[in-house]
Amino acid sequence: MHSDVRPQRIAEESAPGDREIAQAFAALAAAAPLSPIEIERRSPRPNDVAIAIAYCGVCHSDLHAARGEWPGMMCPMVPGHEIVGRVTSVGSKVTAFQPGDLVGVGCMVDSCRKCSSCGEGAENYCESEQGYLQTYNGYVKGGDRNTYGGYSTAITVDERFVLAIRHPESQLAAVAPLLCAGVTTWSPLRYWNAGPGRRVGVVGIGGLGHMAVKLARALGAHVVGFTTSESKRDAILALGAHEVVLTSGERGLDGYEQSLDLILDTVGSPHDLDVYLSLLKRDGTLVLVGVPDAPHPSPSAVNLILGRRSIAGSLIGGLKETQEMLDFCAENGIVSEIEQIAIQDIDELFDRMIKGDVKYRFVIDLSTI
Incomplete structure (x- = not known):
């Protein structure tokens, strides 16, 4: 159970600029139960897409990260990299998306964009010192803050790392795990x-x-x-x-x-x-x-x-093949087999994942936050 005390507020970036408030659940310390928190997401820059998150899949790596089982984890940590939702606003230079579009965000929100892998559409193998920028638990460019993932009501992402969803909206929850x-x-x-x-x-x-x-x-x-x-x-x-x-x-x-x-x-x-x-x-x-x-x-x-x-x-996939996969799945009626859950149950469901008690993916309904 979580109290009605106003949750802590954290900013995803230390650089100045406008902010929008999103509600989220975070591990405030390694292995701590996930708790309500407020995130100050950036307002869209010229190339950004702001997204209201509808659903977020629960990957096994979320469990390992949130419970401090892997090295290099940073807290507070908002997990989640199987994100689907609807565009709420776009920056002045965005051409691929407009408000109302159904979109997804996977395991990456940026990369160096300069190395040979990035140039070949294999951003997942970015050859820069830090590699691709993870959707959560990644250092934000130009700042000293952590990136925060999809266990939240909203996210702002550069349009290059946003994917188009062409499935019917009724399948949106079951589409989320496709992103990882x-x-x-x-x-x-x-x-x-x-x-x-x-x-x-x-x-x-x-x-x-x-x-x-x-x-x-x-x-x-x-x-x-x-x-x-x-x-x-x-x-x-x-x-x-x-x-x-x-x-x-x-x-x-x-x-x-x-x-x-x-x-x-x-x-x-x-x-x-x-x-x-x-x-x-x-x-x-x-x-x-x-x-x-x-x-x-x-x-x-x-x-x-x-x-x-x-x-x-093999490590996830680049942006081009992720979009290719999403389009193929939409054309062939393929979605993940899921159990839809409330965010408040996440720690109990982590325990179920450890026992293998899931067929085959949990997906968080973010309206429950």
């Missing part, structure tokens, strides 16, 4: 050419994995889902998998050796990679998109050498 879970799986599927004639495995059918299954199927690949639980078989097939493999069974992987072109591993805990490397065809790739809290056991070089196989990683 969607593009995090879309990017490697596209880079490694998932499509007709390709066999794609998905390990870990959670927030990321369920989107990987949906997207790989829609791209035309033959999709194989891997799970430790027989009870999940029907649900995984319903997401679009052609086959489901029970990895905990005595002979679960028999017959799948050297059968897959690509495997997306979304698991966020250390596990044996050799099990999955052996399932790849010659020249196949195991792509890691889950971030474990400790290193995976070292895989055998033999599994890599004998099949010219690769282990790779």
Whole structure:
């Protein structure tokens, strides 16, 4: 329960300028429960878009960050990088958006815009010293303040980092996780050419994995889902998998050796990679998109050498491919499977996430703030 005491107010930037007040929930200290807070968001500069946030997805990284489980976390911290809402105003030089548009904001709100990665539309791999500017827990240019994310009623973002939403407004809540879970799986599927004639495995059918299954199927690949639980078989097939493999069974992987072109591993805990490397065809790739809290056991070089196989990683996606993913999902009726929640329940829901008690993504309704 939260008291009726007026919440603390914080500014996102130390530079002078007009401010607009947004209501938010923040971790005021590492591992502290999230509490109401007021944010002074900047009024739109010439290239800015001001957004009233309708929904924000809850990513597992929000939990790690808010509870101080990763290094470099800054408090007060307002998590949230799966943001959807409606434009309320735009700066004088904005041409791509106008008030009333449905838009999204993902994991980035800026980058150096000068390096080769930024120039090629891969801002997620920005080569500057600080990398891309995170939507939350990132240092604001020209100031000493933290950026604050989507667990709030409003945000102001440079138009270059705002995405157009073309889904029906009735699907807006279920679109929110596409801004992270969607593009995090879309990017490697596209880079490694998932499509007709390709066999794609998905390990870990959670927030990321369920989107990987949906997207790989829609791209035309033959999709194989891997799970430790027989009870999940029907649900995984319903997401679009052609086959489901029970990895905990005595002979679960028999017959799948050297059968897959690509495997997306979304698991966020250390596990044996050799099990999955052996399932790849010659020249196949195991792509890691889950971030474990400790290193995976070292895989055998033999599994890599004998099949010219690769282990790779992939980080979210650039702006161009994020918009491409959103448009593809709108055209094909793809959204995330969600449970809509009230912001006041966020700490309880963090605990549920730790237990794996979510199918498949929590999304905050910001009208509850």
